[in-house]
Amino acid sequence: MTKIVILTGAGVSAESGLGTFRDKDGLWTRYDLEEVATPEGFARNxxxxxxxxNARRKNCVEATPNAAHHALARLERDFDGPVLIVTQNVDDLHERAGSSHVWHMHGQLTRALCAACGHRWDAPAVMAPADPCPACAAPATRPDIVWFGEYPYGMEAIWDELRAADLFVSIGTSGNVYPAAAFVQDAARAGAQTLELNLEPSIGAHDFEEVRTGPATEIVPAWVAQMLA
Structure with a gap:
């Protein structure tokens, strides 16, 4: 039985209107990442x-899954073997498309975290610094997002899954951010076949056995159809 582990990045959700880090007109370009995506920035402001x-959460709620999300949900449903999605994305479009085996290594926009006691809960649409934690009442509410300088969630379990995979597929990722950028090398060392599906070859494309390029809404459904044929 073939086990598939899939890494997804911003390129999967871009066609749903959720910008990547490097979109010239994207949300990220209007903010200094050091100020909004680090623990130090949160402490300062x-x-x-x-x-x-709050703006990203609103964008996420208003977005809808695209053909790539739906194709991956179909793969999980119909493939004769386990399919795991490990995503760098903080949106919930995989789940809304129907995927149930999704691990969010960078957290989720729809969740909140108490910086004081570590309690987690479903985030409201709008969050503010004075919001009390439901568990300890401290005004230390933050988004349940892994910021730069913080360690991604579930890494030990992810490494185990990569080393047990028969096929590793990277979809819509830049290959710039570690540890995810090293997943292909780890999976390959353990004997997995490797495939990259991306708008254009990533910086680490040379590490994959095969690279297919094009919009995610075209190349992901085509690959899934091939796998299910």
Whole structure:
């Protein structure tokens, strides 16, 4: 039985209207990442950080899954073997498309985290610095997002899954951010076949056995159809 582990990045959700890090007109270009996506930035100006993530959360809620999300949900449903999606994305479009085995290594916009006690809960549409934690009442509410300088969630389990995979597929990722950029090398060392599906070859494309390029809404459904044929 073939086990598939899939890494997805911003390129999967871009065609749903959720910008990538490097879109010239994207949300990220209007903010200094050091100020809105680091623990130090949150400590300096929590109101600015909440403003940024409130806007991202609104964008996420208004977006809808695209053909790539739906194709991956179909793969999980119909493939004769386990399919795991490990995503760098903080949106919930995989789940809304029907995927149930999704691990969010960078957290989720729809979740909140208490910086004081570590409690997690479903985030409201709008969050503010004075919001009390439901568990300890501390005004230390932050988005449940892994910021720059923080360690991604579930890494030990992810490494285990990569080393057990028969096929590793990277979809819509730049190949610039570690540790995810090293997933292909780890999976390959363990004997997995490797495939990249991306708008254009990533910086680490040379590490993959095969690279297919094009819009995610075209190349992902085509690959899924091939896998299910």
């Amino acid at each position: 929590p109101a600015l950080v909440h403003e940024f993530y």
